[in-house]
Amino acid sequence: MTEKDLTDRRFYPAEEEAGFADADPSxxxxxxxxxxxxxxxxxxxxxxxxxxxxxxxxxLLKPEMLLDEAGVGSTLVMYGSARIPSPEEAQAKIDAAKSGTEQEQRVAANLAAKAKYYQEAYTLAKLVSEKSIIEDGQRQFVVTSGGGPSIMEAANRGASEAGAESIGLNIVLPHEQAPNAYVTPYLSLNFHYFALRKMHFLLRAKAVAVFPGGFGTFDEFFELLTLIQTGKMKPLPILLFGKEFWTRVVDFEAIADEGTISHKDLDLFHWCETADEAWAHIAEFYDLER
Structure with missing residues (x-):
């Protein structure tokens, strides 16, 4: 390009200007x-x-640009515990707690009993990834997790073993935190702000699967319900896995009976126990082939 080129920019790009600064010998x-x-x-x-x-x-901008460049049209977001073991690790968790207190043994047994949800998260991610849905030249229902272990690992692992890319939205924490090995490296994103991370979970979401989890999962799940309940976000399939767990730790019916939510708000999510049930609900919602 010459200075007479009508398409040439009159200002140097920032990268080139930085090079000028580096070259200054002063x-x-x-x-x-x-x-x-x-x-x-x-x-x-x-x-x-x-x-x-x-x-x-x-x-806000960096992940948006990278996901656009990667051709990500929409996502299947998967929330869940960072502590539930895989089926292969469940017995080892029980064995490790045998020398502990009665409470520690009970907790280990409870977590091991939830290993089936690791398997269902893996199966759902693999099932959806294998469908390779493309629309308007962009990939749809790209599996997205928090990038960590347990349920999040299962989600990225399922996509990876289906030969598909998947997203991990990690966050910097005071204790050591690293992406699981199954997140696609160029879709492995790291955040400082929880608020911005949660925004990126939902900006492209076309369905959200919620598995048993702790405070983080509760936070993400109830914020999503609030956004839809208040009309700030359009409805989408919310697939709630583990009715036995959720109804034990949250009395949804009691909240409605108390009048602080409407009974119709309980229809914002759909109970699931298997990956097949989850995909059937997504397919019905969007009129897709099962």
């Missing part, structure tokens, strides 16, 4: 001071409290 008190750094390359500056709005914007 070593003076002025050029060595942090104040002289280009603002977008100054990590200390970007991490200041005053820059929080900018970091919010970046954390």
């Amino acid at each position: 070593v003076t008190p002025q050029t060595q001071h942090p104040a002289y750094k280009l603002a977008f390359r100054d990590t200390d500056f970007m991490l200041r409290d005053e820059l929080r709005p900018v970091r919010f914007q970046l954390e």
